[in-house]
Amino acid sequence: MSHTAELIAVGTELLLGNIANTDAQTLSRELSALGINVYYHTVVGDNPERLRKAVDIARSRADVIITTGGLGPTCDDLTKTVLAEAFGKKLVYNEEAARRMEAYFRKLHPDTGRMTENNYQQAYLPEGCTPFQNDWGTAPGCGFEAGGVRVVMLPGPPSECGPMFRARAIPFLAGLTDGVIVNRSLRIFGMGESAVESRLREQMNAMTNPTLAPYAKEGEVELRITAKADTEEEARALIAPVEADIRARFGPLVYGADVPSLEAVCLKLLKEQGLTLGTAESLTGGLAAKRFTDLPGASAVFRGGVVSYTDQVKEHVLGVSRTLLEEYGAVSEPVARAMAEGARKVLGCDLAAALTGVAGPDSDDRGNPVGLVYAALAWEGGVHVKAIHAAGPRARVRTVSASWAFDLIRRKLEGLPLN
Amino acid sequence: MSHTAELIAVGTELLLGNIANTDAQTLSRELSALGINVYYHTVVGDNPERLRKAVDIARSRADVIITTGGLGPTCDDLTKTVLAEAFGKKLVYNEEAARRMEAYFRKLHPDTGRMTENNYQQAYLPEGCTPFQNDWGTAPGCGFEAGGVRVVMLPGPPSECGPMFRARAIPFLAGLTDGVIVNRSLRIFGMGESAVESRLREQMNAMTNPTLAPYAKEGEVELRITAKADTEEEARALIAPVEADIRARFGPLVYGADVPSLEAVCLKLLKEQGLTLGTAESLTGGLAAKRFTDLPGASAVFRGGVVSYTDQVKEHVLGVSRTLLEEYGAVSEPVARAMAEGARKVLGCDLAAALTGVAGPDSDDRGNPVGLVYAALAWEGGVHVKAIHAAGPRARVRTVSASWAFDLIRRKLEGLPLN
Numbered sequence: 001m002s003h004t005a006e007l008i009a010v011g012t013e014l015l016l017g018n019i020a021n022t023d024a025q026t027l028s029r030e031l032s033a034l035g036i037n038v039y040y041h042t043v044v045g046d047n048p049e050r051l052r053k054a055v056d057i058a059r060s061r062a063d064v065i066i067t068t069g070g071l072g073p074t075c076d077d078l079t080k081t082v083l084a085e086a087f088g089k090k091l092v093y094n095e096e097a098a099r100r101m102e103a104y105f106r107k108l109h110p111d112t113g114r115m116t117e118n119n120y121q122q123a124y125l126p127e128g129c130t131p132f133q134n135d136w137g138t139a140p141g142c143g144f145e146a147g148g149v150r151v152v153m154l155p156g157p158p159s160e161c162g163p164m165f166r167a168r169a170i171p172f173l174a175g176l177t178d179g180v181i182v183n184r185s186l187r188i189f190g191m192g193e194s195a196v197e198s199r200l201r202e203q204m205n206a207m208t209n210p211t212l213a214p215y216a217k218e219g220e221v222e223l224r225i226t227a228k229a230d231t232e233e234e235a236r237a238l239i240a241p242v243e244a245d246i247r248a249r250f251g252p253l254v255y256g257a258d259v260p261s262l263e264a265v266c267l268k269l270l271k272e273q274g275l276t277l278g279t280a281e282s283l284t285g286g287l288a289a290k291r292f293t294d295l296p297g298a299s300a301v302f303r304g305g306v307v308s309y310t311d312q313v314k315e316h317v318l319g320v321s322r323t324l325l326e327e328y329g330a331v332s333e334p335v336a337r338a339m340a341e342g343a344r345k346v347l348g349c350d351l352a353a354a355l356t357g358v359a360g361p362d363s364d365d366r367g368n369p370v371g372l373v374y375a376a377l378a379w380e381g382g383v384h385v386k387a388i389h390a391a392g393p394r395a396r397v398r399t400v401s402a403s404w405a406f407d408l409i410r411r412k413l414e415g416l417p418l419n
Numbered sequence: 420m421s422h423t424a425e426l427i428a429v430g431t432e433l434l435l436g437n438i439a440n441t442d443a444q445t446l447s448r449e450l451s452a453l454g455i456n457v458y459y460h461t462v463v464g465d466n467p468e469r470l471r472k473a474v475d476i477a478r479s480r481a482d483v484i485i486t487t488g489g490l491g492p493t494c495d496d497l498t499k500t501v502l503a504e505a506f507g508k509k510l511v512y513n514e515e516a517a518r519r520m521e522a523y524f525r526k527l528h529p530d531t532g533r534m535t536e537n538n539y540q541q542a543y544l545p546e547g548c549t550p551f552q553n554d555w556g557t558a559p560g561c562g563f564e565a566g567g568v569r570v571v572m573l574p575g576p577p578s579e580c581g582p583m584f585r586a587r588a589i590p591f592l593a594g595l596t597d598g599v600i601v602n603r604s605l606r607i608f609g610m611g612e613s614a615v616e617s618r619l620r621e622q623m624n625a626m627t628n629p630t631l632a633p634y635a636k637e638g639e640v641e642l643r644i645t646a647k648a649d650t651e652e653e654a655r656a657l658i659a660p661v662e663a664d665i666r667a668r669f670g671p672l673v674y675g676a677d678v679p680s681l682e683a684v685c686l687k688l689l690k691e692q693g694l695t696l697g698t699a700e701s702l703t704g705g706l707a708a709k710r711f712t713d714l715p716g717a718s719a720v721f722r723g724g725v726v727s728y729t730d731q732v733k734e735h736v737l738g739v740s741r742t743l744l745e746e747y748g749a750v751s752e753p754v755a756r757a758m759a760e761g762a763r764k765v766l767g768c769d770l771a772a773a774l775t776g777v778a779g780p781d782s783d784d785r786g787n788p789v790g791l792v793y794a795a796l797a798w799e800g801g802v803h804v805k806a807i808h809a810a811g812p813r814a815r816v817r818t819v820s821a822s823w824a825f826d827l828i829r830r831k832l833e834g835l836p837l838n
Contacts, residue, residue, distance in 0.1 A: 015457045017447030018634070020439050024462070028436030038434045039469055041462035043443070050458055057476060183435070194557075197493050198535045214493055215432060216576070224437070279705075279726070285712025286698075286705030289726045293704025296780050296813060304732035306725055307698070307708045313723035313766055317736065347732055361715050391526055393555075394715060 004037045006062035008054050010070030010079050011156055012045035023068040023154070026162045034170070035179045035228065036064060046070060048082050055086045059149050064173065066165075069156025072139035073118035079153055080125070080142075087146035089126040097131050097140045098123035104138060132168035136160040143172040179228055182235035186223040186246055189262055189407050190253045196221045199249065210238045212246075219390075219400035220262075252416045255407065262406040263292050269413035270301040270351070277409070278347035279305035280318055280339040280354040282330060283373065288355060288402040303349040308339065318342035329366045331356050333385050336374035340385075344378045351412070352378045353405040360394045370394075373401045377408040377418070384408065384418045422595045423456045425481035427473050429489030429498050430575055431464035442487040442573070445581045448634075452602055452645050455483060455595060465494050467501050474505045478568050483595065485588070488575025491558035492537035498572055499545065499561075506565035508545040516550050516559045517542035523557060551587035555579040562591040569595070598647055601654035605642040605665055608681055608826050609672045615640045618668065629657045631665075638809075638819035639681075671835045674826065681825040682711050688832040689720040689770070696828070697766035698724035699737055699758040701749060701775040702792065707821040722768040727758065737761035748785045750775050752804050755793035759804075763797045770831070771797045772824040779813045789813075792820045796827040796837070803827065803837045 007028070009021050024041045031038050039061065044054045051070070058065050070079030084091050098120060105115050125131055125142050132141035132153075137160040143152045152169045154161045188196060193216035197204075200223075204212045210227035223246060227238040247254050256265050270277055279289045289305035292298050306317050311330055314320040320338040328334045339354035357373030358364050373388040388404050390397040411418050426447070428440050443460045450457050458480065463473045470489070477484050489498030503510050517539060524534050544550055544561050551560035551572075556579040562571045571588045573580045607615060612635035616623075619642075623631045629646035642665060646657040666673050675684050689696055698708045708724035711717055727733040730744045738761040739754055747753045758773035776792030777783050792807040807823050809816040830837050 014443075014460065015447055016451050017444045017449075018632075020441050020444040021460070022439050024433075025436045025439040028434055030436075032435050039464065039466075040473070041428075041433065041440070041460070043460035045458065047458075053480075054459070061472075194492055194535050194538055198537060201537070213431070215437075216493075224432075226435075281705075284709075285717070285721070286700075286708030286724055286726065287712075289705030290703075290709040293706075293726075293728065294814065294817075298704070299728060302704070302728050304726045304728045304736070305705055306736070307705065307712075307723045309712065309718060309721050309723045316767070317723070317725070317765060346736060348735070395713065398713075 002035070002037060003064055004039055004062045005031050005064035005066055006058040007038065007041045008051070008058060008065060008067045009041070009043045009156070010046065010051055010067060011043075012047075014043045015045045022158050023156065023161045026158065027066060027068070027165055030162075030165055030170070032181045032183075034173070035181050036173070046078055048078060051078065051082045052086060055083060059086075059147070063148060064150045064152070066152040066154065066169070068154050068161050071122070071141065071153060071155050073116075073121060077121055077124070083151055083153065084126040087126070087144070087149070087151060089128070089144065089146065091124040092127045094123050094125045094131055097125060097133075100133050100140070101138060104134070130172050132164055132172075134160060134164060135167070136163050141168065143169060179230045180232050180235055181226060181228050182232055182239065184225045184227075184239045184243060185258050186225070186243060186254055187256050187259060187262075188221040188223060188250055188253050189219070189255050189403060191221065191250070193221050196223070196250075200246075203245075207242075210235075210242055212242060218396060219403050252411065252414075255410055261291075262403055262410060264295055266406050266409045266413070267292070267295050267298060267301065269410065271297075273413060275350040275413070276301050276303050276348075278303045278343050278349035278352045279405070280343035280352060281305060281307050282309060282314070282339070282356040283359040284355050284398050284402050285309060287398050288353065288405050291402055291406075303347045306343055306346065314339060318346060329364070329368070331358055331364055331366065331368045331372060331374065333374055333387065336376040336385050337378075337383050340376035340378035340383055350379065351409060353409055354378070355401050355405055357388070357390070357397070357401060359397045359401075371397050373397070373404070375401065375404040375408055377405070377412055379412065384412075386419065421454070421456060422483055423458055423481045424450050424483035424485055425477040426457065426460045427470070427477060427484065427486045428460070428462045428575070429465065429470055429486060429494075430462075431466075433462045433488075434464045441577050442575065442580045445577065446485060446487070446573075446584055449581075449584055449589070452600055452643075453589070453592070453595075454600055454647060455592070465489060465497055467497060470497065470501045471505055474502060478505075478566070482567060483569045483571070483592070485571040485573065487573050487580050490541070490560065490572065490574050492535075492540060496540055496543070499543070502570055502572065503545040506545070506563070506568070506570060508547070508563065508565065510543040511546045513542050513544045513550055513559075516544060516552075519552055519559070520557055523553070549591050551583055551591075553579060553583060554586070555582050560587065562588060598649050599651050599654055600645060600647050601651055601658065603644045603658045603662060604677050605644070605662065605673055606675050606678060606681075607640040607642060607669055607672050608638070608674050608822060610640065610669070612640050615642070615669075619665075626661075629654075629661055631661060637815055638822050671830065671833075674829055680710075681822055681829060683714055685825050685828045685832070686711070686714050686717060686720060688829065690716075692832060694769040694832070695720050695722050695767075697722045697762050697768035697771045698824070699762035699771060699773040700724060700726050701728060701733070701758070702778040703774050703817050703821050704728060706817050707772065707774060707824050710821055710825075722766045725762055725765065733758060737765060748783070748787070750777055750783055750785065750787045750791060750793065752793055752806065755795040755804050756797075756802050759795035759797035759802055769799065770828060772828055773797070774820050774824055776807070776809070776816070776820060778816045778820075790816050792816070792823070794820065794823040794827055796824070796831055798831065803831075805838065
């Protein structure tokens with residue numbers, strides 16, 4: 001029988017927008033991996049009445065309640081007090097929890113090492129609960145079962161919440177999990193979300209397990225296949241045919257599965273093939289180089305880049321001939337080609353990607369429209385230029401243009417057609 | 420009379436932990452600045468029944484309901500359908516919304532420009548609502564009032580949600596806030612959040628109107644002064660002395676008020692003084708150039724940049740002497756200086772900023788620690804180098820390093836001490 005968890009985050013700082021509820025994201029991931037459904041997240045402030053109401057609603061629709069925050073002296077152990085009361089449990093002094101805290105304190109303050117009164121408050125836990133020792137902070141967490149509901153209380157700081165869940169709460173929840181949920185994420189570049197979605201709509205609506213859901217990223221689409229089964233193997237077996245079908249439909253538009261980004265795929269391919277990379281950027285102004293060097297380990301293959309924002313830099317640094325620039329203008333197929341070839345020479349790299357175009361907000365002095373972009377890739381003995389019409393505001397045009405450069409690199413290294 | 424808002428985020432990807440609910444953080448900040456209370460956040464999946472339950476609970480405890488996500492074709496406009504039904508409204512075809520989407524689509528796909536059927540679905544809006552035109556994406560939002568509750572529906576993508584709230588929802592909510600609320604945001608670079616906060620804590624705790632709240636950005640602190648009064652003039656009069664006090668305390672660390680970023684301040688100063696800029700980047704790999712060219716109008720002053728990720732590029736493109744590179748290594752004060760001077764020559768710009776350092780994850784071959792960075796600024800007849808110890812993971816080291824380069828430019832152009 002399948003179980004349903006509800007997450008209740010306690011903290012006025014969340015309601016003021018001082019922080020985002022990242023604990024909910026962490027725990028949701030863990031729970032879906034355990035095959036426990038999560039139907040609701042709730043955030044409530046440091047207010048006993050409103051927390052109590054949230055708990056009463058949660059117990060009416062979930063059989064696992066996981067709270068984050070509201071433990072510890074600064075909030076008078078609000079969460080512990082309210083949940084113990086809601087489930088008719090006394091708070092009793094837990095000698096072991098107190099000793100653990102004292103030990104942690106001595107580590108923290110070797111000089112004094114003495115705890116204040118309000119710290120000892122934290123040693124009071126619901127009667128009959130399983131204390132969760134906190135090796136990552138002071139406030140202990142705990143878990144108990146009452147009225148058919150399992151209650152788990154975790155500290156709020158992300159550096160304590162996630163680790164305590166994995167180390168203490170998962171064993172406590174053992175037995176609740178039936179089966180596993182496995183995700184597989186296919187990344188598509190080169191087709192808009194609604195086009196991808198309309199191609200798959202019927203199929204998606206017909207599917208129950210696995211499910212298929214598209215998520216739009218900037219100029220990209222992520223297709224997530226989610227399967228539920230008794231074992232990971234069975235789940236993967238459910239996913240495989242769906243993945244195969246999507247790959248058959250979208251062919252080279254699918255640039256990877258469970259990969260972080262286009263540029264990460266390029267880095268892997270360049271390393272495997274022992275090739276170096278350089279960039280020449282006009283409209284993207286360094287974005288492509290920035291995105292590639294965001295990746296740890298980029299220095300193994302990345303030589304450098306030139307941001308040629310003016311004709312002078314195109315001419316004097318990249319060696320683009322003035323004749324080309326005057327005849328065709330900076331935003332043209334021949335100049336893109338010359339930028340890529342020049343970058344390869346100047347930077348001494350195996351592959352050089354070049355981008356020139358109009359990012360906007362205004363069209364250029366030759367009247368080229370916003371979004372017209374030429375992406376070029378030069379390699380030993382060859383160069384290819386692709387004309388793109390990137391849509392949307394400046395930031396999107398720049399992002400999509402850089403992605404096209406990476407897609408050219410990927411296609412070249414995978415031996416796919418460049419168009 | 421004070422109002423209470425509840426945020427309902429719709430999206431299974433939130434319950435699976437694929438993304439964090441950052442929209443809730445953004446909107447909570449905005450709402451608290453408007454003086455509207457937020458008592459609960461709720462997250463629910465793409466499920467009509469459960470969304471309906473969440474809405475019924477929300478209307479029982481709030482008089483403003485703001486939904487994020489669940490608009491657009493991929494989820495069958497779930498949110499619009501459920502909320503219209505919950506408040507007894509029909510969905511009617513909105514000709515204007517359709518035309519706006521078509522226009523956006525033509526911009527997006529100048530070649531085809533035709534919308535698919537599922538896009539037209541988005542033009543159906545609750546009868547009598549105020550449509551929120553989406554200038555940041557496709558799915559329009561909307562607002563309506565029913566049964567004493569104001570309902571606001573916003574798209575899920577953070578790049579659309581926040582801007583639409585500020586541009587469309589705030590006017591729609593006008594009248595809920597008695598009097599006016601005025602924000603003034605002071606930006607501080609060069610001091611950590613906790614140092615800034617501890618200097619202001621007593622003052623902040625003592626203040627009620629205006630209030631003063633610090634927000635940490637990457638390597639920066641934003642101090643937001645929020646005043647509530649009957650008129651904007653009165654509100655600004657309340658803010659002025661607080662701003663003056665903060666400027667007196669933090670001096671040149673305050674780089675602007677109500678400004679978007681350090682680089683935007685640099686662009687303004689460069690334009691005013693008729694000076695051009697170039698960059699030479701090692702560890703930041705183009706991030707500084709990218710951030711500067713993110714700004715519309717950057718081309719008026721930005722000449723270009725060199726991403727010199729290897730010694731060869733430093734030597735052959737920037738003209739850094741091999742002797743310097745061999746004697747001091749790439750991460751050194753002399754090389755930073757030579758990179759800045761070389762960039763000025765090669766790029767033909769008035770000011771050139773250079774960055775070299777160790778972004779991590781590993782220290783460099785000379786054993787320089789992660790986070791050691793040299794930022795240099797060269798101008799006609801001078802050059803200054805600043806050594807920085809940037810803390811944190813790779814991405815943060817890169818961001819903070821680029822910011823230091825912009826801060827050197829700002830200080831130079833404002834005639835402030837460079838240290």
